[in-house]
Amino acid sequence: MILIENLKVTYRTAAGPVEALAGVSFAVERGESCAVIGPSGCGKSTLLYVLAGLKQDFEGKVEVAGRTQIALILQHFGLLPWKNVWENVALGLKVRRLPPQEVERRVSFWLKNLGLYELRYLYPAQLSGGQCQRVAIARALVLQPDLLLMDEPFSSLDALTREALQETLLEIWQETRCTIVLVTHSIEEAVFLGQKVVLLSPRPGRVVAVYTHPLVGDKSWRHHPDFHLACTRIRQELSRAGEAKTG
Numbered sequence: 001m002i003l004i005e006n007l008k009v010t011y012r013t014a015a016g017p018v019e020a021l022a023g024v025s026f027a028v029e030r031g032e033s034c035a036v037i038g039p040s041g042c043g044k045s046t047l048l049y050v051l052a053g054l055k056q057d058f059e060g061k062v063e064v065a066g067r068t069q070i071a072l073i074l075q076h077f078g079l080l081p082w083k084n085v086w087e088n089v090a091l092g093l094k095v096r097r098l099p100p101q102e103v104e105r106r107v108s109f110w111l112k113n114l115g116l117y118e119l120r121y122l123y124p125a126q127l128s129g130g131q132c133q134r135v136a137i138a139r140a141l142v143l144q145p146d147l148l149l150m151d152e153p154f155s156s157l158d159a160l161t162r163e164a165l166q167e168t169l170l171e172i173w174q175e176t177r178c179t180i181v182l183v184t185h186s187i188e189e190a191v192f193l194g195q196k197v198v199l200l201s202p203r204p205g206r207v208v209a210v211y212t213h214p215l216v217g218d219k220s221w222r223h224h225p226d227f228h229l230a231c232t233r234i235r236q237e238l239s240r241a242g243e244a245k246t247g
Ligand SMILES: Nc1ncnc2c1ncn2[C@@H]1O[C@H](COP(=O)(O)OP(=O)(O)OP(=O)(O)O)[C@@H](O)[C@H]1O
Pocket: 011, 012, 013, 018, 019, 020, 038, 039, 040, 041, 042, 043, 044, 045, 046, 047, 203
C-alpha cells in the first residue's frame, strides 16, 4: 500500500535549513496497521503530511497505491467551530458533491456507530475532548478511506477514554479493512494498535527499528505478557537512540 525509500525532508527557515527526516525507509502492506513513534520533533507529522500529499517538497521515493482514498486526522481535530457535529461530519461528502441521500446515510451510520448521534446538533465548543475526537474520526470514516492517517489522535484524552477509543478504532479497522498509519508518543498505544511499529530517532528522523506484533486486533493483547515485553523493548530502544544522539 505504501512504500517509502530514503525519504528526506528539509524545511527552509529564516534561521537556515531544518532537516526533519534524513532518509526514512519502510513499507506498509494493504490492510496493515502501522504505528510511528519517536521523540518530539523527529518528523512524525512531516511524514504524515508527505503521505497525505500535503507536502510535496521532499527527496526520495514515496509510493501510495493508486486510487487510494486517503483521510487524515490532525492532531487538534480540525473541526470547524461554527458548524455542528452533523455538519462537520458531512463536510467532506458535500465537498465531493455526493447525493444528499448518500450523505444522510453515511453520516447517520457513523454518528450512530461512534455514539454521537444524540449530539448531532451540538457545536465543537459544547463537546468534551473525547467527543471531538470521535467527531474527527467520524468525519474521516464517512469518506470510506482505504488509508487512514492519524496524528496523535488520542493524545488529549484521559486513560480510560483513550483505551475505549483505541478499541473502537481496532473494531473499525477490522470491519473496514482499511490501512492505518498512526503517529503517537505513547509506547503502549503504539504496541496495542501497531501490527508494525516504526521507531524513529531524534531529529532528523531515521528508522531505528521496526517491530511486528501479530496479536494486534485481539483486545486481550494489552494484558498478554508479550505486550509488556514489547513495550519495554521499545522504551529501551527509544532511550538508547536518545542517548546516542546526545552522547
Ligand atoms: N513548517 C515548518 N517550518 C520549519 N520547520 C518546521 C516546519 N514544520 C516542522 N518543522 C520542524 O521540523 C521538525 C519535525 O517536525 P514535526 O512536526 O514533523 O515533528 P513531530 O515528530 O511530529 O513532533 P511532535 O512529536 O512534537 O508533534 C521539527 O524540528 C520542527 O520544528
